[in-house]
Amino acid sequence: MSTVRTETVNGRKNSQIKNDLNDHDLSNVDLSTIDWDNLADENGHFGIYGGCFASETLMEAIQELDEAYNSLKNDPEFQASYDNDLRNYVGRPSPLYHAERWSKQLGGAQIYLKREDLNHTGAHKINNTIGQALLAKHMGKPRIIAETGAGQHGVATATIAARLGLECVVYMGEVDVERQAPNVYRMKLLGAEVRPVSSGSKTLKDALNEAMRDWVTNVDNTFYCIGTVAGPHPYPSMVRNFQTIIGREAKEQCLEQTGRLPDALIACIGGGSNAIGLFHEFLADLDVKIYGVEAAGHGLATGEHAAPLSMAKPGVLHGNRMYLMADKDGQVVEPHSISAGLDYPGVGPEHCLLKDLGRSHAVAVTDDEAMEAFHSLTRIEGIIPALESSHALAYAMKLAPTMDKDKTIIINLSGRGDKDINTVAALEGIKL
Amino acid sequence: MSGRLTECFATLKEDNRKALIPYITAGDSNPTITVPLMHRMVEAGADIIELGVPFSDPMADGPTIQLACERALEHHTSLHDVVDMVTEFRQTNTTTPIVLMGYLNPVEAFGYEEFAKAAKECGIDGLLTVDLPPEESTQLVAVLKKYDIDPIFLLSPTTTEDRIGKIVHAGSGYLYYVSLKGVTGSSALNVDEVATNVAKIKTQTTLPVGVGFGIKDAESASAVAAVSDGVIVGSAIVKIIENNPDDTDTILDQIGALLSSMREAMDK
Numbered sequence: 015m016s017t018v019r020t021e022t023v024n025g026r027k028n029s030q031i032k033n034d035l036n037d038h039d040l041s042n043v044d045l046s047t048i049d050w051d052n053l054a055d056e057n058g059h060f061g062i063y064g065g066c067f068a069s070e071t072l073m074e075a076i077q078e079l080d081e082a083y084n085s086l087k088n089d090p091e092f093q094a095s096y097d098n099d100l101r102n103y104v105g106r107p108s109p110l111y112h113a114e115r116w117s118k119q120l121g122g123a124q125i126y127l128k129r130e131d132l133n134h135t136g137a138h139k140i141n142n143t144i145g146q147a148l149l150a151k152h153m154g155k156p157r158i159i160a161e162t163g164a165g166q167h168g169v170a171t172a173t174i175a176a177r178l179g180l181e182c183v184v185y186m187g188e189v190d191v192e193r194q195a196p197n198v199y200r201m202k203l204l205g206a207e208v209r210p211v212s213s214g215s216k217t218l219k220d221a222l223n224e225a226m227r228d229w230v231t232n233v234d235n236t237f238y239c240i241g242t243v244a245g246p247h248p249y250p251s252m253v254r255n256f257q258t259i260i261g262r263e264a265k266e267q268c269l270e271q272t273g274r275l276p277d278a279l280i281a282c283i284g285g286g287s288n289a290i291g292l293f294h295e296f297l298a299d300l301d302v303k304i305y306g307v308e309a310a311g312h313g314l315a316t317g318e319h320a321a322p323l324s325m326a327k328p329g330v331l332h333g334n335r336m337y338l339m340a341d342k343d344g345q346v347v348e349p350h351s352i353s354a355g356l357d358y359p360g361v362g363p364e365h366c367l368l369k370d371l372g373r374s375h376a377v378a379v380t381d382d383e384a385m386e387a388f389h390s391l392t393r394i395e396g397i398i399p400a401l402e403s404s405h406a407l408a409y410a411m412k413l414a415p416t417m418d419k420d421k422t423i424i425i426n427l428s429g430r431g432d433k434d435i436n437t438v439a440a441l442e443g444i445k446l
Numbered sequence: 447m448s449g450r451l452t453e454c455f456a457t458l459k460e461d462n463r464k465a466l467i468p469y470i471t472a473g474d475s476n477p478t479i480t481v482p483l484m485h486r487m488v489e490a491g492a493d494i495i496e497l498g499v500p501f502s503d504p505m506a507d508g509p510t511i512q513l514a515c516e517r518a519l520e521h522h523t524s525l526h527d528v529v530d531m532v533t534e535f536r537q538t539n540t541t542t543p544i545v546l547m548g549y550l551n552p553v554e555a556f557g558y559e560e561f562a563k564a565a566k567e568c569g570i571d572g573l574l575t576v577d578l579p580p581e582e583s584t585q586l587v588a589v590l591k592k593y594d595i596d597p598i599f600l601l602s603p604t605t606t607e608d609r610i611g612k613i614v615h616a617g618s619g620y621l622y623y624v625s626l627k628g629v630t631g632s633s634a635l636n637v638d639e640v641a642t643n644v645a646k647i648k649t650q651t652t653l654p655v656g657v658g659f660g661i662k663d664a665e666s667a668s669a670v671a672a673v674s675d676g677v678i679v680g681s682a683i684v685k686i687i688e689n690n691p692d693d694t695d696t697i698l699d700q701i702g703a704l705l706s707s708m709r710e711a712m713d714k
Contacts, residue, residue: 035558035585057581067550067577069506070613071624074604213512219503226505231628233604330550330577331503343524344555345502 028052031061031367038062040370050297053367058247058334061370064363066246068333072226075233080248082153087255092148099144100259103177104134106141108260110267110424116394123277123417125410127397127427128264128292137400137429138260138288139170143239145256147174150237157181157232160239161225163190163218163284164355164402165197166429167241172206182206185224187217190354197433215348218284218358222332242285243362246333250363257291264424265295272422278303278413281426282405283323283376284355286362288428297373306365307409309351310378320349322361323369323376329360336360337369352381352437353401355429379408387411388431388438400429401437450543450571451596451619454493455654455675464712465620465676466491466667467656468683468705469547471498471514472531473523475691481534483698488542490702491709496574496678497532499525499548506576508629510681513688525552529564536569545572545598545619550586558586562593572596572619580609580616587616600624601647601655603639614651622678623647625659625670630681635660641673663704664711671712679708 027049032038038061058064068076086092100106108129117125130138143160150158158180162168168184175182184201188210191198201208214220222240229238243250243257268276279296281289283306296302311319319325322337329338331346339347339359351357368374379387384401387408392398399407406425414423431438439446458465468487472480484495500518504511525548532544546565553561553575565573573595578586580599587597596619601610603626614621625640644655657670658678667677683701690696 035554065582066579067582068579069576070579070600070605071506071602071627073579073609074602074606077606213509213516214502223503223505227508227629230506233627328554330554332505333577338551340551340555342555343522343526344552345500345519345524346551 033059033062035062043371045300045371045373048371053364054251058251060363060367062328063336063366064247064250064334066333067330067335068246069230071230072233072246075229076246078153083149083248083252086149086152092152096145096148100141104140104144105132106259107263107267108132110264110271112271113395116391117414119394120411120414122414122419123421123423124419125414126268126271126276126422126424128260128424130260130288130426130428131397131399131403131430135166135170135173136432137166137170138257138291138426139167139241140173141259141291142241142253142256142287143167143170143174146237146239147171147178147180150180150239151178153237155235155237157183157236158239159183159185159225159228159236160241161185161218161221162241163221163357164353164400165190165194165201165433166355168206168208169197169200169204171239171241172201172204175206176204183228184208185211185221185228187211187215187221189216190218190221193437194354194433195436217354219332219346226332242287243290243364244285244332244334244336244360250334253287254290254294254364257287258294260288260291260426261293261295264292268422268424275299275302276424277417277421278305278423280305280307280406280410280413280423282307282356282402282428283361283365284309284320284358284402285360286365288426290362290364292424292426293368293374304368304374305409305413306374306376307405308376308378309353309356309405310380311350311352313380314378318350319378320351320356320358321378322359323365324378328366331360334363336363337366352384353405355400355402356405377409379405383408385438385441397427398431399427400431401434403428450541451494454543455620458493464671464674465493465654465656466705466709466712467494467496467676467678468492469496469498469678469680470683470687471500471511471518472528473500473518473521474514474684475517475687477521477523477527477531479694479697480531483701484535485539486698486702487705488539490705492542492705494543494545494676496545496547496680497528499528499546499552501549501552504549506629508681510684510688511630514684517691525556525561529568529570532570533568540569543571544569545574546570547574548576550575550578553586558589562589562595565595566593570595572598574598574600574622576600580612583616598622603627603643607646610647610650614647614653617653620654620656620676621647621651623655623657623674625657628659630659635666637669637673640670644674664707667708668711668714677708677712
């Protein structure tokens, strides 16, 4: 864990980003000198965050994955089949939509929505599962497993598994099985086996624990498809690379539609995959402000939230060091969010480093604020957003009015809200 | 290197015996049972005790140890409490080595330096953090060594020769060979495969190799002892607590009887 290794691996540019638990203050780093494409060293350390904190029983599988991914990521044939799937199976590029009526109502900056909700399966998750499933196929693994919170990643994994003829098992917390019933049924229709997880808080983190146990046990024939930018290296970098298509398209579309870069980006953050997908392409554009919106649940002060970037300290869980909601003894705290996809106690290591560097701003909105945004966008633009994405929208409702009308904000509308209508109806006392 | 672990394995070697290493989760099924249970296990023939530090998310463990963690955490058993338990144990036992086994986050929350200092003071001899491979361990290992605490590492059937080299270099005290793919409490044990892999590890190190995962009775303990330096028994013991959570006498008696039968079979 020496600073020396970081220097030699990253070159002089990122030598200020130290990987030393006793000395990792980044407040004096000059952001204009950072090489944003290579924030991690070759072992996946984003400063003190990330890394590969996995049990020995998994190390060989992780290294096998790392080697396979490294050999394929620049392979033109692999890239071509990935690109082809994104275009013809997912329906990319997704539009960048100027929400004129909503912008007008908020009375400030012009809001553009990156319409990941229009992707096949209804969220950004499929960008990643296609990449990983192609990798699994290439590695000769006939069985693919995944964890899921809102069910979007599970559905996206089951979808591509169906298309590639892979066996698929999805782990999902019992609480989430209940609140995301439509997605559970979709996965079953797609031929996946959904295994409810009854341990711990019965949500996303417990599903991840169970998936890791499965992987350890069936390591020979099984590929673990992680849905977010967390987990042991190489997952945070690999999943990010499969999601950066969002930001690359958004940048091009924004330049085409407005003639310049946006002034701000907003995305919700659970593990952080949709957010890093949007943010990454803009990191070097230091004039573009970046806001990651966490779930404040019942309110940050209540302790019932899912906002590790805003409220927690670094800790180690699920194979990487990250901001982690834990008590003074290091036990992981059960998070709370109305949105199953944000209901996770940690956050991907790259987001942790971006926050420490001051390149991104961690903000949080409550369940109630997210619900208000959900209804507002639905009624004014005719777009039903996912509850996860509604957190990003809710922050835009605060930020946009403080900005001039000639400023622009891009929001990642990471998923559609069809899966959430049962939750929303229940909140309003309606039984569907 | 900790004096107790070195001495323990040296004595065992002289006597031509193998180490019997039981595992319990501290605070399972309640904090008051842990120290009496440790003493009983020593009486029944334990050479070293692996004391589990409860963690909310024990990813590498099966349902048995996971439930043990949940029972211990109902009583909020913390790493600080575990240190206190070892302090109490040491009042009457100054010779049996104690190795803490758990996950990294409670140690990070305690602080590496603070933990190592407290561990040294109370008489903890080794630390095994399941989710800390040697590649990430430089900083912690340096602190542990400063306080003579042995860092214990896992090896598995899938560990490559290259990584065996790294692991035996980073670890001290003994090595923990995981006998099968899977989580703790899994069943299928292949003694021939264990023998082959332990021999492979031994070509790279003089450290003792203990074997865990899948050992549940006198027969399997004796078979594994024949091809290694020590036998680690976890889930089979913890299962007894799971079946009798409120009955201290039964827990002590049944665990004592299980270990005695293993001891006898191993020493034959």
